[in-house]
Amino acid sequence: MNEQTLSMRLERVAAQVPVGARLADIGSDHGYLPVALMHRGVITAAVAGEVALTPFHAAARTVRENDLERQITVRLANGLDAIESTDGITAISLCGMGGETIRDILESGKARLNGRERLILQPNGGEQPLRQWLMDNGYRILFEEVLRENRFDYEIIVAERAEPVTYTAEELYFGPLQLQARSPAFLDKWQRRLRQKQKTLSHFAKAQQAVPEATVQDIARQIRWINELLTTP
Numbered sequence: 001m002n003e004q005t006l007s008m009r010l011e012r013v014a015a016q017v018p019v020g021a022r023l024a025d026i027g028s029d030h031g032y033l034p035v036a037l038m039h040r041g042v043i044t045a046a047v048a049g050e051v052a053l054t055p056f057h058a059a060a061r062t063v064r065e066n067d068l069e070r071q072i073t074v075r076l077a078n079g080l081d082a083i084e085s086t087d088g089i090t091a092i093s094l095c096g097m098g099g100e101t102i103r104d105i106l107e108s109g110k111a112r113l114n115g116r117e118r119l120i121l122q123p124n125g126g127e128q129p130l131r132q133w134l135m136d137n138g139y140r141i142l143f144e145e146v147l148r149e150n151r152f153d154y155e156i157i158v159a160e161r162a163e164p165v166t167y168t169a170e171e172l173y174f175g176p177l178q179l180q181a182r183s184p185a186f187l188d189k190w191q192r193r194l195r196q197k198q199k200t201l202s203h204f205a206k207a208q209q210a211v212p213e214a215t216v217q218d219i220a221r222q223i224r225w226i227n228e229l230l231t232t233p
């Protein structure tokens, strides 16, 4: 992967960035996403935010080597602190981090959101608490996708502020749009998850130390939901 050839995961994220956007890519690492989008003429400006020094330097190098220093600003900052009101950001990408981390970045950076940005999120796990945060904060999910690359299942969630929306517990768990679309990648992912959770439950049964009943019940409920999903035509 490089700034010309993105991974399939980042390519699918790139497809959700509106033409003409001013993008803040938070946790940008190498900065490939904003640089690729700028080269393709999709975005007009970007901020690449990084909290860690090594990826911050990597992003700065990618931007410099592509001669995009006037269009892409690289900032060493925690989460949404990378965004300044004068940046006029219209889209924010947070990719390749746990869903809880993305949620915490959004929660602690709330004051930096103007409410008009499109959020393009690619959590690695923790999708349920992330969707919960979106619902609790007045965001509607506009697009969801599950994809598999290098033996990993990835999810992409795109959201914008809208009139309040209520998702059911199952919708928060599986994704409201995924539940409707039931794509082959989505169903394959949940087939695999079902096997993992069944294994976990049988390990619990054989465990030397008692597993808290609430934990057992939680896994059993997830298995019930996944079974319902996979057996409903």
Ligand code: SAM
Residues within 6 Å of the ligand: 010, 026, 027, 028, 029, 030, 049, 050, 051, 052, 055, 077, 078, 079, 080, 094, 095, 096, 097, 101, 105
């Ligand atoms: N976004 C890129 C992608 O999807 O390929 C890089 C993903 S990399 C696994 C996660 C990056 O997020 C790391 O470079 C890490 O330093 C950065 N990161 C984690 N927490 C952050 C935070 N609070 N603020 C900014 N960057 C953060």
